[in-house]
Amino acid sequence: MIAALAVSAVVLQMSCVAGLLGLAILAIALSRSKSATAVIYGATLAICLAALAGSLTWLLGGAAKATELILPIGLPWLGAHFRLDALAAFFLIVVNLGGAAASLYGLGYGHHEPTPYRVLPFFPAFLAGMNLVVLADDAFSYLLCWEFMSLASWALVMAHHREAGNAKAGYVYLVMASFGTLTLLLAFGLLAGAAGDYGFAAIRNAPHSPYVAALVLILMLLGAGSKAGLVPLHVWLPLAHPAAPSHVSALMSGVMTKVAIYGFIRVVFDLLGQPSWPASVIVLFLGSITAVMGILYAMMEKDLKRLLAYSTIENVGIIFVSLGLALAFQANGLKLAAALAFTAALFHVLNHSFFKSLLFFGAGAVLMSTGERDMDKLGGLIHRMPFTSFVVLVGCVAISALPPFNGFVSEWLMFQAVLQSPELPQWALKIMVPAVGAMLALAAALAAACFVKAFGVTFLGRPRSPAAETAGEVDRYSLSAMFILAALCLLAGILPGPVMDALSPVAVEILGGRLPVQAHVPWLTIVPISESRGSYNGLLVMVFITISASLAVYFIHRFASHALRRGPAWGCGFTDPTPLAQYSGASFAQPIRRVFGTMVFHARDHVDMPAPGDTRPARLRIELHDLVWEGMYQPLAGAVGFAADRLNRLQFLTIRRYLSLVFATLVTLLLVLAIWS
Structure with a gap:
C-alpha cells in the first residue's frame, strides 16, 4: 500500500510537470487573446497547488521509501x-508554493504586462524546469532539465529586452548559466x-577518492x-532580477536559487558520501564572505529591486554557512x-522563499502603481x-530576523549550531566557526539597517515625485498573494516546531540523524538540543x-494630551520644506559607506562647492566601484573580445590557406598523439 502511494506520488508530480509544459504550448496558441493572462495563470495556480499538495502529503505522511519512475527517453x-x-x-514544496503564489500574483500583475505573449509561454515552462531538476535521478536528465530551466528563465529576463540594460542582463545571465552547466557537466563526469x-x-x-571528492566539491x-x-559568481543577480517581471523576479530569487x-x-551530501572536514572550511569561508558582501552591496543600492537581489546573495551566504557547519559536524x-x-x-531555504517572494511582490506593486x-x-x-x-513591513521585519517572524527562528537555529563548535576536534574549525558566527551577526545587523532604509525611504515621509503623490492600491489578486505569504511568515515564526519536525525525514535521509521531536515539548516551545x-x-x-505594544498605546492615549498637534516634518536641520530635504537612500547609507566603503567599494565623495558669489548649486557625487566586476569580469570580457577579434580573421582566408591550416592542425594532432602514446 505504501509503495503504491509512493509511485502515485511521483506520477502525480510528473503529471503536473506535463500539465505545465502543456500550458506553455497553450500560451503560444492564446498569445494574442485577451483571456490568455487569466487562463494561463489560473491553470498554473491549480497545477502548482496540486503538486504542492502531493509533495506535502508525501513528506508529512511519513516520507515513504523513495520511488523512481523511468521513462524511455534520454540516454539509450x-x-x-x-x-x-x-x-x-x-x-x-518550495518550488510549487512559490509557483502558486507567483501565479496568484500574476492574475493581477499580468494585466499590466505590456507584452504578455513574451512572458506567458515561458512562465509555466520555467516552473516545469525547476520541478524536473528536483525530480531528476540521473546526470543526463539533471543537466538537460537544468539547462531547460536556465533557458526558460533567460527568456523571461529578456521579456522587456528593449528597456535600457536588459539586453546586457540577459547576456550576462546566459553566459553565467552556460558556465554553471559546464562545471556541473564536469562534476558529473x-x-x-x-x-x-x-x-x-x-x-x-x-567509492570516490578524496581527490575526486575535492574536485567535485569545487x-x-x-x-x-x-x-x-x-x-564572486553573483554578478548576474543584480542585473537579471530587476530586468525580469516582478513575479518572475520572485521566482528567480525565492525559488530558483x-x-x-x-x-x-x-x-x-548525498552522492559523494561521507564528507571530509576540509570541505567545510571552503563552504564556510565562501558562505560568510557572500553573506557580508551581499548585504553591503544591498545597503548601497537605491533601486528597490536591485536591493532585493543583493539581499538574496546575503541569504544564500547564510544558507551555505549553515551547510558548511553541517559538513563539519x-x-x-x-x-x-x-x-x-x-x-x-x-x-532558512523555506523562510527565504516566503519573505523574499513577498518583498519582490511588494516591489512589483510599487512599480505597478508608480512606475x-x-x-x-x-x-x-x-x-x-x-x-x-503593511505586508511589505511584515516582509522587512521577517528578513531582518526579528521575532516573532520566521527569519528569526532559522537564524537563531544557525547560531545555536555555531555554539556547538567547541565539540569539533580540529583547531582550524574551533577558530574559524566563531569568526564565521561574528560575520553572520554583522550581516544580520546590516540587514536590519538595510530594510529600515528600504521601507522608510519607500513608504514613509512625503512623496518625492508626482508618481508617488498619485499612487494607488493594487488589485486584489496581488494583495491576496502578498497577504498569504505574510501570514506564512508569521505562522512559521510562531509555530516553528511543526516545521522542524516536518524537516526531520530529510535530515534522516541525508545525514542519518535528526533533531528531537518538537511536538513533545510543551507550550509549543522548541528545544533543538x-x-x-x-x-x-x-x-x-x-x-x-502584542501585550507590551497594546499597553504602550493605551497609556499614551490615556495619559498624554488629547490635543491634536501637527507640525512640519523634520528636515534634517534644514528649514526648507521641500520633500527633497528628507533622508534619501544614499544619505541613510552614508555611515555604513564611510566604515566599509573605502575597503569594499573604493568609495569616494566628490564635492563641487561653488566659490562665494557663484549662484550655481553645490553638488555631491558619490563614486562606488564593484571590485569583483571590475577586477575579474571586465578583464575576462576584454580578453575574450580581443581573442574573438583576432580569430574573426579566420573567416576571410582563401581556400589555399584553409587547406594549409587543416593540414597543419592534422600534423600537430598526430604528433601529440605519438608523443602521448
Missing part, C-alpha cells in the same frame, strides 16, 4: 530516471568515472554557486549538531498604498510583544 542505455524522496519532496554510470543510484554506491561550488549567487542549493546538497560524527545545522539551512523603482523618487506610499505597506543549551517560544514572544 539508461533512460530518464525521476525519483521522489524526502529531500526532493521538500524542495518541490568525475562522479560517473570510467564506467560511465550516470544514474544517481550507481554514483551513490560507488565544481559544484562553481556550478550550483553561480546559479545560487555565491560571491533554492533549486541550485538543492543541487549542491544532492551531490555533496557530519565529518566528525556529531550527528545531532549536524542535524541542527542542516535543519537550520533547510528552514518607479528608484527609492529616492518614492516616499509617502503608506498613505496611498496602506495594504501593500537541550533546555540548558537554548529554547525558544515564538507564540509567547508574540503574545508579549
Whole structure:
C-alpha cells in the first residue's frame, strides 16, 4: 500500500510537470487573446497547488521509501530516471508554493504586462524546469532539465529586452548559466568515472577518492554557486532580477536559487558520501564572505529591486554557512549538531522563499502603481498604498530576523549550531566557526539597517515625485498573494516546531540523524538540543510583544494630551520644506559607506562647492566601484573580445590557406598523439 502511494506520488508530480509544459504550448496558441493572462495563470495556480499538495502529503505522511519512475527517453542505455524522496519532496514544496503564489500574483500583475505573449509561454515552462531538476535521478536528465530551466528563465529576463540594460542582463545571465552547466557537466563526469554510470543510484554506491571528492566539491561550488549567487559568481543577480517581471523576479530569487542549493546538497551530501572536514572550511569561508558582501552591496543600492537581489546573495551566504557547519559536524560524527545545522539551512531555504517572494511582490506593486523603482523618487506610499505597506513591513521585519517572524527562528537555529563548535576536534574549525558566527551577526545587523532604509525611504515621509503623490492600491489578486505569504511568515515564526519536525525525514535521509521531536515539548516551545543549551517560544514572544505594544498605546492615549498637534516634518536641520530635504537612500547609507566603503567599494565623495558669489548649486557625487566586476569580469570580457577579434580573421582566408591550416592542425594532432602514446 505504501509503495503504491509512493509511485502515485511521483506520477502525480510528473503529471503536473506535463500539465505545465502543456500550458506553455497553450500560451503560444492564446498569445494574442485577451483571456490568455487569466487562463494561463489560473491553470498554473491549480497545477502548482496540486503538486504542492502531493509533495506535502508525501513528506508529512511519513516520507515513504523513495520511488523512481523511468521513462524511455534520454540516454539509450539508461533512460530518464525521476525519483521522489524526502529531500526532493521538500524542495518541490518550495518550488510549487512559490509557483502558486507567483501565479496568484500574476492574475493581477499580468494585466499590466505590456507584452504578455513574451512572458506567458515561458512562465509555466520555467516552473516545469525547476520541478524536473528536483525530480531528476540521473546526470543526463539533471543537466538537460537544468539547462531547460536556465533557458526558460533567460527568456523571461529578456521579456522587456528593449528597456535600457536588459539586453546586457540577459547576456550576462546566459553566459553565467552556460558556465554553471559546464562545471556541473564536469562534476558529473568525475562522479560517473570510467564506467560511465550516470544514474544517481550507481554514483551513490560507488567509492570516490578524496581527490575526486575535492574536485567535485569545487565544481559544484562553481556550478550550483553561480546559479545560487555565491560571491564572486553573483554578478548576474543584480542585473537579471530587476530586468525580469516582478513575479518572475520572485521566482528567480525565492525559488530558483533554492533549486541550485538543492543541487549542491544532492551531490555533496548525498552522492559523494561521507564528507571530509576540509570541505567545510571552503563552504564556510565562501558562505560568510557572500553573506557580508551581499548585504553591503544591498545597503548601497537605491533601486528597490536591485536591493532585493543583493539581499538574496546575503541569504544564500547564510544558507551555505549553515551547510558548511553541517559538513563539519557530519565529518566528525556529531550527528545531532549536524542535524541542527542542516535543519537550520533547510528552514532558512523555506523562510527565504516566503519573505523574499513577498518583498519582490511588494516591489512589483510599487512599480505597478508608480512606475518607479528608484527609492529616492518614492516616499509617502503608506498613505496611498496602506495594504501593500503593511505586508511589505511584515516582509522587512521577517528578513531582518526579528521575532516573532520566521527569519528569526532559522537564524537563531544557525547560531545555536555555531555554539556547538567547541565539540569539533580540529583547531582550524574551533577558530574559524566563531569568526564565521561574528560575520553572520554583522550581516544580520546590516540587514536590519538595510530594510529600515528600504521601507522608510519607500513608504514613509512625503512623496518625492508626482508618481508617488498619485499612487494607488493594487488589485486584489496581488494583495491576496502578498497577504498569504505574510501570514506564512508569521505562522512559521510562531509555530516553528511543526516545521522542524516536518524537516526531520530529510535530515534522516541525508545525514542519518535528526533533531528531537518538537511536538513533545510543551507550550509549543522548541528545544533543538537541550533546555540548558537554548529554547525558544515564538507564540509567547508574540503574545508579549502584542501585550507590551497594546499597553504602550493605551497609556499614551490615556495619559498624554488629547490635543491634536501637527507640525512640519523634520528636515534634517534644514528649514526648507521641500520633500527633497528628507533622508534619501544614499544619505541613510552614508555611515555604513564611510566604515566599509573605502575597503569594499573604493568609495569616494566628490564635492563641487561653488566659490562665494557663484549662484550655481553645490553638488555631491558619490563614486562606488564593484571590485569583483571590475577586477575579474571586465578583464575576462576584454580578453575574450580581443581573442574573438583576432580569430574573426579566420573567416576571410582563401581556400589555399584553409587547406594549409587543416593540414597543419592534422600534423600537430598526430604528433601529440605519438608523443602521448
